[in-house]
Amino acid sequence: MLFFRSVRRLLLAGMALAAGLTWTRAQFEGPPDIARIEAAGELRIAMTADLWPPFFYLNKSGELAGLDVDLATEIARRLGVRVRFVREAKTFDEIVTMVVERRADIAVAYLSDTLERARLVRFTQPYVQVKPAVLINRALAGAARRGRDHRSILNHATARIGVTTGTSAESFAAADYPLATIVSYDTWGEITRDLAAEKLTAGLSDEIDAKSWQTAHPQEAITIETIIREGPPDTMGIAVHRDDPQLLYWLNHFLTLKHQDGSLRQLHANYIENDLWKKDLQ
Amino acid sequence: MRLRLSFSGSFPAGRQIAFLALAGAVFLGLTRLAAADLEDVLAAKQLRVGVIASEAPPLVQTDARGAPSGLEIDFITEVARRMEVSLTFVRTARTPDELVAQVARGEVDAGIGQLTDSLEWAKSVRFSRPYLELHELRLMDRMAATRAGGATALSADRSAGVTAAAGSIVLPALQEEFGPRLTVLPTLAEAIDTVLAGKAAIVVADNVAGSRWLQAHPAAGLRLQVIPRADRRPGLVIAVHWKADDLQAWLNLCIEKCLLDGSLDALAAKHLGENRP
Numbered sequence: 001m002l003f004f005r006s007v008r009r010l011l012l013a014g015m016a017l018a019a020g021l022t023w024t025r026a027q028f029e030g031p032p033d034i035a036r037i038e039a040a041g042e043l044r045i046a047m048t049a050d051l052w053p054p055f056f057y058l059n060k061s062g063e064l065a066g067l068d069v070d071l072a073t074e075i076a077r078r079l080g081v082r083v084r085f086v087r088e089a090k091t092f093d094e095i096v097t098m099v100v101e102r103r104a105d106i107a108v109a110y111l112s113d114t115l116e117r118a119r120l121v122r123f124t125q126p127y128v129q130v131k132p133a134v135l136i137n138r139a140l141a142g143a144a145r146r147g148r149d150h151r152s153i154l155n156h157a158t159a160r161i162g163v164t165t166g167t168s169a170e171s172f173a174a175a176d177y178p179l180a181t182i183v184s185y186d187t188w189g190e191i192t193r194d195l196a197a198e199k200l201t202a203g204l205s206d207e208i209d210a211k212s213w214q215t216a217h218p219q220e221a222i223t224i225e226t227i228i229r230e231g232p233p234d235t236m237g238i239a240v241h242r243d244d245p246q247l248l249y250w251l252n253h254f255l256t257l258k259h260q261d262g263s264l265r266q267l268h269a270n271y272i273e274n275d276l277w278k279k280d281l282q
Numbered sequence: 283m284r285l286r287l288s289f290s291g292s293f294p295a296g297r298q299i300a301f302l303a304l305a306g307a308v309f310l311g312l313t314r315l316a317a318a319d320l321e322d323v324l325a326a327k328q329l330r331v332g333v334i335a336s337e338a339p340p341l342v343q344t345d346a347r348g349a350p351s352g353l354e355i356d357f358i359t360e361v362a363r364r365m366e367v368s369l370t371f372v373r374t375a376r377t378p379d380e381l382v383a384q385v386a387r388g389e390v391d392a393g394i395g396q397l398t399d400s401l402e403w404a405k406s407v408r409f410s411r412p413y414l415e416l417h418e419l420r421l422m423d424r425m426a427a428t429r430a431g432g433a434t435a436l437s438a439d440r441s442a443g444v445t446a447a448a449g450s451i452v453l454p455a456l457q458e459e460f461g462p463r464l465t466v467l468p469t470l471a472e473a474i475d476t477v478l479a480g481k482a483a484i485v486v487a488d489n490v491a492g493s494r495w496l497q498a499h500p501a502a503g504l505r506l507q508v509i510p511r512a513d514r515r516p517g518l519v520i521a522v523h524w525k526a527d528d529l530q531a532w533l534n535l536c537i538e539k540c541l542l543d544g545s546l547d548a549l550a551a552k553h554l555g556e557n558r559p
Contacts, residue, residue, distance in 0.1 A: 030406045031524045245524075246408075250401065250404050253409075
């Protein structure tokens with residue numbers, strides 16, 4: 001009997017020790033989010049299938065290039081892994097879903113850090129901010145204008161405003177022009193086409209889209225007026241899965257260092273403040 | 283349930299309590315051995331601080347009694363005083379890499395000593411905000427700089443060797459900038475000797491270490507051109523475990539207050555004198 005008690009005590013002590021060691025080892029393991037990416041040897045970047053120059057576009061060699069591509073490539077390099085761009089999302093909201101479902105590790109994709117999206121993922125500090133812009137059809141708005149500002153003209157039951165599905169402009173439109181009819185499109189190109197055809201009173205996007213369109217269609221300046229809106233800018237952040245806290249910390253630290261050493265400013269200069277990148281556009 | 287009953291039946295009440303107490307102590311010991319956040323440190327009333335074992339005066343050194351001293355030690359002592367906990371130093375890490383690993387494994391609650399917030403280390407630990415900013419000092423072979431067409435041209439010259447001391451706070455940025463051009467030597471004196479011997483063109487140090495060396499070797503100024511890089515400002519930080527969010531936040535607030543009330547400035551004046559930022 002005594003023998004069995006001793007065996008039982010030894011078994012209990014062994015089990016307690018094993019449990020303690022397992023628990024302790026779990027505590028000693030490094031951050032699992034970083035370890036997962038290092039083990040995979042690659043960082044998967046979620047993007048839309050559509051291209052959004054100058055953030056991501058195809059260059060003359062047919063390679064993906066742009067501000068987001070440069071940024072994501074550097075992130076992967078500093079993490080010590082290769083970069084892989086996963087351009088599967090049909091909308092910007094679907095990019096968020098890709099991160100939530102772990103079909104990608106992060107999203108660096110001209111993605112606005114809206115409060116709606118922040119319910120599903122965590123965002124880094126913004127790395128780009130752009131002002132919202134409105135393109136207005138002068139002929140349709142003209143009759144209603146009579147000296148009024150664009151906001152009061154567009155917030156009207158007869159106004160039809162085009163927005164791209166899944167972009168932050170969609171939520172801005174509903175909040176800023178509640179009386180207008182908001183029409184959703186798959187692409188910005190379809191909006192500008194319908195705007196020129198007088199099927200829309202206005203199209204909402206940001207200063208980058210507006211300026212790109214203006215540069216490409218100078219003759220349309222007679223019929224389409226571009227207004228860069230005052231007010232809070234639209235900010236772009238990197239989306240990270242909610243269960244990846246050290247990766248989020250690391251990315252924020254990475255962006256802080258890029259702010260401090262001026263390289264983020266240089267990235268903005270290369271792609272937003274001048275048009276040199278357009279010479280490399282396919 | 284059967285297991286628990288068997289357990290109860292095996293021990294008299296007194297021994298059972300003793301066994302449970304022992305198990306509790308072992309468990310708490312394991313907890314302190316693993317990742318400790320603010321609550322654990324406050325409960326234990328003790329902050330275990332890993333300090334780099336190498337000497338880096340006046341930031342970290344060993345005093346006559348064999349105890350750690352210097353600006354960073356004085357600062358963490360002030361942090362522990364404000365936290366109202368005692369301080370235990372663990373000085374076994376020979377390099378900053380080892381110190382970061384010690385923090386990541388949870389063997390200490392915090393790590394200090396020549397640590398800066400490098401991206402490589404940020405993969406495994408969290409950092410406080412910087413509590414003291416240094417800046418880079420580049421000491422260049424005057425003749426090599428003249429031949430290259432100036433200091434900037436020499437820095438950009440891929441054939442010009444760059445050296446620095448092991449464990450220096452400037453190393454993470456240099457590794458990124460110079461890559462294979464960089465040779466790391468055990469001490470700053472050895473790195474400078476390499477340049478003076480014509481085997482490398484540039485030695486990079488932080489302003490504190492570099493200025494101290496130059497003050498001790500004024501004649502070397504004839505051979506070396508001193509280029510301060512105010513745009514390269516590595517900050518001294520405290521490392522904590524990646525799960526220790528609350529400890530990190532508390533340290534950040536403490537550093538903020540020490541900066542605002544002038545106590546960090548007083549420490550810089552005491553230890554750095556004319557080399558203070």
